[in-house]
Amino acid sequence: MSGEFAIEARGLTKRFGKLVAVSHLDLDVPRGQIYGFLGPNGSGKSTTIRMLCGLLMPSDGSARVLDTEVPGDARQLKPRIGYMTQKFSLFGDMTVLENLQFIAEIYSYPRRERAERIEELLERYDLRGQRRQLAGTMSGGQKQRLALACAVLHRPELLLLDEPTSAVDPRSRRDFWSALFRLAEAGTTILVSTHYMDEAERCHRLAILDHGVKVADGTPSELQANTGMHVVEVTSSDPYHAQLVIADIPAVASVTQLGVRLRVLIPESHANPVGLVEEAMRAAHLDTQAKLSTASLEDVFVAVTLQPRSKAA
Amino acid sequence: MKSLSRILAVLRKEVRQLRRDRLTFGMVVGLPVMQMLLFGYAINTDVRNLEAAVADQANTHLSRQFVAELEQTQVLDIVERQATPQQLETLLRQGAISIGIYIPHDFDRRMVDQGRAASHLLVDGSDPTILGVANQLRAMPFGFDTGNPGHAAPQVIEVRPFYNPERRTPVNIVPGLMGVILTMTMILFTAVAIVRERERGNLELLINTPVSSLELMVGKVVPYILIGMLQLALILAVGRLLFDVPVRGSIVDLYLAATAFIAANLSLGLFISTAARTQFQATQMTVFILLPSILLSGFMFPFKGMPELAQWLGELLPNTHFIRLTRGIMLRDAALSELPGDMAYLLGFTIVAMTAAALRFTKRLD
Numbered sequence: 168m169s170g171e172f173a174i175e176a177r178g179l180t181k182r183f184g185k186l187v188a189v190s191h192l193d194l195d196v197p198r199g200q201i202y203g204f205l206g207p208n209g210s211g212k213s214t215t216i217r218m219l220c221g222l223l224m225p226s227d228g229s230a231r232v233l234d235t236e237v238p239g240d241a242r243q244l245k246p247r248i249g250y251m252t253q254k255f256s257l258f259g260d261m262t263v264l265e266n267l268q269f270i271a272e273i274y275s276y277p278r279r280e281r282a283e284r285i286e287e288l289l290e291r292y293d294l295r296g297q298r299r300q301l302a303g304t305m306s307g308g309q310k311q312r313l314a315l316a317c318a319v320l321h322r323p324e325l326l327l328l329d330e331p332t333s334a335v336d337p338r339s340r341r342d343f344w345s346a347l348f349r350l351a352e353a354g355t356t357i358l359v360s361t362h363y364m365d366e367a368e369r370c371h372r373l374a375i376l377d378h379g380v381k382v383a384d385g386t387p388s389e390l391q392a393n394t395g396m397h398v399v400e401v402t403s404s405d406p407y408h409a410q411l412v413i414a415d416i417p418a419v420a421s422v423t424q425l426g427v428r429l430r431v432l433i434p435e436s437h438a439n440p441v442g443l444v445e446e447a448m449r450a451a452h453l454d455t456q457a458k459l460s461t462a463s464l465e466d467v468f469v470a471v472t473l474q475p476r477s478k479a480a
Numbered sequence: 481m482k483s484l485s486r487i488l489a490v491l492r493k494e495v496r497q498l499r500r501d502r503l504t505f506g507m508v509v510g511l512p513v514m515q516m517l518l519f520g521y522a523i524n525t526d527v528r529n530l531e532a533a534v535a536d537q538a539n540t541h542l543s544r545q546f547v548a549e550l551e552q553t554q555v556l557d558i559v560e561r562q563a564t565p566q567q568l569e570t571l572l573r574q575g576a577i578s579i580g581i582y583i584p585h586d587f588d589r590r591m592v593d594q595g596r597a598a599s600h601l602l603v604d605g606s607d608p609t610i611l612g613v614a615n616q617l618r619a620m621p622f623g624f625d626t627g628n629p630g631h632a633a634p635q636v637i638e639v640r641p642f643y644n645p646e647r648r649t650p651v652n653i654v655p656g657l658m659g660v661i662l663t664m665t666m667i668l669f670t671a672v673a674i675v676r677e678r679e680r681g682n683l684e685l686l687i688n689t690p691v692s693s694l695e696l697m698v699g700k701v702v703p704y705i706l707i708g709m710l711q712l713a714l715i716l717a718v719g720r721l722l723f724d725v726p727v728r729g730s731i732v733d734l735y736l737a738a739t740a741f742i743a744a745n746l747s748l749g750l751f752i753s754t755a756a757r758t759q760f761q762a763t764q765m766t767v768f769i770l771l772p773s774i775l776l777s778g779f780m781f782p783f784k785g786m787p788e789l790a791q792w793l794g795e796l797l798p799n800t801h802f803i804r805l806t807r808g809i810m811l812r813d814a815a816l817s818e819l820p821g822d823m824a825y826l827l828g829f830t831i832v833a834m835t836a837a838a839l840r841f842t843k844r845l846d
Contacts, residue, residue: 220688245690256685273689317685 170234173198173325173356174219178228181214181379188214190379191228196358196372201351203370204360205468211379212360213253216327219358220250233325246274249323253330255310259303263294263313266302267320274321288316292346308339315346319355326350328359332366344369364464375471382471391462394432394470396420397440398462401429401448403455412451418443421469430460432470503756507764514771527613527785532579533560535568538587546599546636550581553620555613557784568602572642573812575804575819578610578784579603597638605641606811608652609782614639643728643811650723655806656779658715659741659799662708663773664766666742669704670749671762674841679758693841697834701746708742709735729809733816737809740826741802747833748798754840773799801825 174196181189189211196202204212217223219232221241230237235244257266267285276284289295292312297305302313311331318326328347332340344366351357351371359370367373367387374384383390403409406427413422413431420432433440444457462470498505532550536543550556556579562568568580580602584590590598603614618637644651677683686696712735719725727734748769756762774780776794783794794800801822808814816823 222684222688242690242692245688248688250685250688252681252684254681254684256681256683258682259680270689273686273691275690 170231171198172196172231174202174230174232174358176215176219176228176230179215179218179225179230180227181211181218181223182226188379189218192376192379192381194230194374194381194384196356198356199351199354200371201347201357201359201369203367203373204358204376205362205364205367205373205464206360206376207362207472209378210376212376213329214379215376216250216329216358216360220248220327221245246321247324249318249321249326251314251318251326251328251331253333255302255314255334257302257310257314257317260301262299262301263289263305264298266313266317270317270320276321284320288320292316293342307334308336308342311335311339311343312346315343319350324354324356326355326357328357330360330362332361332363340366364468368464375468377472383467387464390467391464394462394467395435396432396462396466396470397435397437398460398466399431399433399440399444399457400460401431401444401455401457402427403429403448403453405453408451409448409453409455412447412453413444416443416447420473423465423469430463430466430469431457432466432473501761503761504764507768510768514768527609527782528554529557530555530578530610530613530782530784531559531576532556532581533562533568533571533577534558534581534583535562535565536581536583537563537585538583540588542591543583543587546583546587547581550617553617555617556581565600565602569642572602572604573808573814573818575604575808575812575814577604578607578782579614591636598636599638601637601639603639603641604812605644606652606655606807607778607782608649609785611639611641611644613782614641648723650719651725651811654715654719654723654725655810656777656803658712658738658806659777659802660770660774660779661715662711662738662742662802663745663799664770665711666704666708666745667749667752667769668763668766669707670701670746671752671756671766672759673700673704674750674753675756675759675762693838697750697838697841701743701750704746705739705742708738708746712738712742725810727810728813729815734806734809736816737802737805737823737826740823740830741798741805743830744798744826744833747830747837750837751833751840754837769797773797776800778803798826798829 172195174194176192176194179189179192179194180187192211192215204215206212214223218225219230219237221237221244224238232244233247237244258269261269264285267288268281271281271285289298292315294309294312294316297309302310305313311334315331318328332343335343347357347359359366361367370387372384372386373390374381375390376382385393401409401413404427406424406429410422410424410429413419413429418433418437420434423430431444433443437443441457441459445455448455448457534547536547547558551558558581559577560571562571565580565582568577568582571577572580582600582602584599587598590596601614601617603611605611618639674683677686716727720727749766752762752765756765772793776786776790777783777797777799778794779799783791783800786794804822805816805819808819809816
């Protein structure tokens with residue numbers, strides 16, 4: 168058995184002209200885990216994944232992927248990696264079966280076991296009814312299952328998934344994630360990028376990317392425990408005005424409205440965060456209840472991606 | 481009013497997009513300029529400097545004067561002197577000359593005796609323009625003294641068109657048309673084949689698999705070679721059945737030449753596909769190749785009649801060489817071994833274009 172990490176990246180950087188898409192990224196992805204990349208669009212998730220599978224040449228830095236230097240001999244790495252593109256990239260004018268057969272041939276999957284493997288995948292990813300359907304005419308969820316089936320057909324050690332669930336409904340997303348857990352259970356390392364908090368929460372570990380920089384990483388619970396912020400949940404009958412008032416409190420790092428509730432982040436250095444909010448509410452004659460809450464992943468995300476606030480007030 | 485502003489919005493958008501699509505913009509400027517240059521310079525029906533050889537068996541004062549007059553017209557450029565008309569025919573079949581001038585040993589006597597023409601122009605009838613030129617030469621009045629003042633102007637020249645004695649247009653057109661059709665379809669098919677996969681995102685999937693650039697290229701090209709063969713068979717069959725176009729040489733030679741030509745075009749198509757970003761761009765670039773392949777290849781106008789620059793450009797095009805091969809094999813019964821230069825060029829072109837395409841097609845996205 169080789170190293171503990173499936174992916175180790177050091178100082179990985181990608182520049183497109185003047186734009187720095189990924190900046191000095193260090194990454195350790197343990198084997199057999201689901202590792203999440205959480206970040207908004209344009210945070211460098213896709214670019215990183217593309218560098219890791221040799222699709223893009225890093226401007227700087229390097230990575231070891233499955234004990235192979237990247238950039239380096241990508242050819243011997245390709246058979247060990249499965250990659251699912253953000254956009255559906257299979258052949259829309261070929262049937263489900265034909266697509267799977269093509270992938271099996273391209274990866275030189277042992278000829279005698281091909282039919283059996285394909286049947287197994289059709290079964291597992293619930294595509295038996297679609298085997299003669301043209302891939303281009305399927306629903307978003309079906310396309311996504313086919314893409315996953317094709318990505319794992321050759322039993323890769325490492326699976327790179329670039330926003331795999333961005334085009335599917337919640338039900339399909341749930342099914343998709345249980346499939347991922349099953350793969351991880353069998354020893355596959357999975358790197359998955361997403362901008363859904365609930366998906367990030369399911370990962371064993373995750374890294375939060377913002378503007379090409381890794382701003383936090385760890386297990387979801389570690390991240391939630393170490394935000395460096397108090398989370399105060401405020402319930403108000405007039406959340407709009409309450410939000411305006413709270414945003415004006417100098418110590419407050421951020422306010423996010425969730426229906427009638429407000430999530431308020433206040434640095435941990437502050438001794439009495441609930442009192443601070445209640446005082447401001449009383450002064451503004453607003454009827455509210457405030458209580459301390461535990462950080463959700465969304466709070467973590469907000470906390471670590473906060474621009475250094477230049478508070479005028 | 482509202483409608484107008486909406487129209488203007490669309491109009492501005494189009495101009496903006498067009499400006500950013502540099503290739504299309506280049507075509508907007510490039511295509512008309514290229515066409516003008518081609519039509520203006522290359523397409524010149526006043527043919528000059530056709531390569532000719534002379535077999536002067538008379539070799540008298542009068543015959544030398546006759547040859548000198550022919551040369552003075554500047555229509556002919558006498559590149560070789562041969563002893564027998566058989567040697568002229570060989571040169572003609574190899575495509576080395578367009579016209580052979582045969583002067584029999586009794587030239588002087590024939591000039592006086594009006595029964596028979598004094599000389600023969602052996603003409604490559606596989607090119608209709610050359611035949612036209614030969615007929616003009618026949619009508620030309622000769623300034624020298626025929627020694628026969630009492631009679632009407634004697635018949636000095638008899639034109640003998642070879643390879644297409646009935647002067648039927650399809651016989652001249654079909655061998656060249658084959659090249660044009662194959663150029664169009666082969667380049668377009670392959671150029672679009674890869675670009676389409678890039679547009680649809682398939683390429684991102686493919687380059688993440690173990691398939692290598694060369695494997696991908698070869699796998700894409702081979703089916704189209706077969707399609708090209710099928711097209712060739714169709715053209716030959718239609719030519720034969722409807723227009724009675726002969727294949728005088730070996731059909732094997734013809735297919736060998738076509739294989740090399742198809743491979744050359746497919747390689748060129750692949751190269752285009754590595755440069756074009758969209759299917760539309762690939763189509764435009766194909767037109768850019770197709771136009772000179774029609775105009776400069778010798779298909780429409782005799783190659784030697786074009787100005788030097790146009791000939792130089794024409795020499796670069798695979799179609800020029802293929803048309804020489806097809807006319808040679810189909811009409812003049814030439815063997816492939818008699819036309820080694822053109823075959824070699826097609827093979828060389830294929831290797832160069834294929835290598836360039838494989839180098840340009842890196843298995844990366846940046």
